[in-house]
Amino acid sequence: MEEAVKLNEAFNSFTKASRSLEVYYEKLSDKVRSLTAEVEMKNAQLNELQNHHRRNLRLIAMGEMAASIVHEIRSPLCSIELYSSMLSNDLKGSKHSDMANGISTGIKSLNNILTNMLFFAKPQKPSMQDININDALEESLKILAPLIDIRGITLVKDNSDVIISGDIELLKQVMMNILLNAVQAMPQGGELKVYKEEGENYIAFAVRDQGRGIDIDNIERIFDPFFSTKDKGTGLGLTIAHKIMQSHNGFIKAERNRDRGSTFRLYFPKKGVADKRAGRNQPVNE
Template sequence: MVFLVGLIVVITALHYFTGTEKVHVHDIYRRLYYLPIILGGLWFMLKGGMATAIVISIIYAPHVLFQWGHHPGSQPEQYLEILIYNVIGFITGFLTQRERLQKTRYQQTAERLEESYIKLREQADQILEIEDQLRRADRLSALGELSAELAHEIRNPLGSISGTAEILQDGMDPTDRRYEFAAILLKEVARLNAVVENFLQFARPERSDRGAFMPSEVLQEVFTLIEGQARKSGVRLSLEEGAAEILGDRDQIKQACLNLVLNAVQAMPGGGTLSVAQQRDGKFLCLKFRDNGPGIAAADLERIFAPFFTTRADGVGLGLAITQRIVRRNGGEIRVESRPGEGTTFSLCLPLADSSSNP
């Protein structure tokens, strides 16, 4: 502000103390007035631009009226310059004010998005705590209902953010870069909503309750849960019984098996066969999930367990990543073999309960 006032004072002094015979010098001084006018508009928006232009007009007008009175031919040009001062002040201030309003709207949208991320973390902590309390219950059905409620609560702020972004996008020129930024924001909100949906469905607690159990019983429970969906897709389920026990967290292994069975059924929408066999491999028991679906491309096999990698249009890509984490947490490993057009086999290998190498 001080700089702006000082600049106006200096330019005005140059006008008043320079003889009117130096016409070309005064022409330069008049152009110098544009500098404080533009700065006033940039710094203080519309009010600043107009106020600066009006002040300059008031203090410059007497100079034109009295000192240039003996040059009547020059006065019309100088009065026109005063008018242009005000036009420039208005345009600069108006454009700056509009840009700052747009910036404020974007900042508000970003703040809402940040609030959504914070709420997501809080809801994630809640679901992990609640899931831990339901470890001994039939958690799959209970967790499904809870996840639906939490997903609804999280979608509310995401919906607000999406709506705000759409409002900002309305009226913008598609060639405007800010239109592109709004489109990116809408796309990221949709992606976050999909991640929330997948996370609430598959998130598991970090602590394990390891013990010996029969994998055949777990697989039978999984088949019971999925048989309705498999029947609709025309997928036949086949389970090979076994007598060996494995060591691990029963509920976590059940979730891992459910993920693999769901993936296989979804990969065969036109029908097929999914069989699960048990095979000893040293101190491990391998559960082999074999389907005759379309298979997985060789280029995708290396990334199949990477978070957010998916080949389905409606997939998010967390199911296999979480399955791998569960298996490793329980001291096992998971492998995949696939031939395009012939099918895929996932081998879920876990420590045998009677192995001397058990932790």
């Protein structure tokens, strides 16, 4: 009898142990299932990363190739530009003067597109020096003068000098892109105003036009590569301007004017601030 009780107890505890083993087994299976799912997910992520890496390598190779093609095209274009400017000068006052000016302006705009493409394919590190931002402005305005004239645009600008730390060639490209957009936005003329605003840490360089303005739906997208609302636009001008401003520890902002047109502001850190930042090597966010 006693043995039967013992046997029963042993059987009960065996059943209990086997039940808890079952529960444990279930839990373990769950764990294995979730771990398997995690491994699969990680594998998929790894695959995607590898694909991404391969795509990046291909893009870098394509960028290098595009950059060298653009470079090859630009060299003869620069000589053509030089000759056409000489021709323009020689023909000043004659009836062919407008034609020569047209060729010159066309080549300059082609050059601007190529420079944007070159920068997009292979961004350049700025070589920083103390520069007067007004010099970059004046050079860009010189190139755009015939377009400004033809459209009957009134240029209003303050000529005060602003010394910042920057790369004049790259900043000329930023100015060209912003000013050209402003001029293109005013086919029927209007006022193009260029002025400076000073904040505690920043100097802003503002370009205000009275053009058609930026659609509210587009304001977030205008800095995206290849976004353009123009028939023949490349959509690279603002992307490049944004990138170059970032590489100068600055930034760019676009705004719809209350009355009409748009204002683009280029924010540069003030010289003392820029030097300190360069030392810390820390980019600035808006």
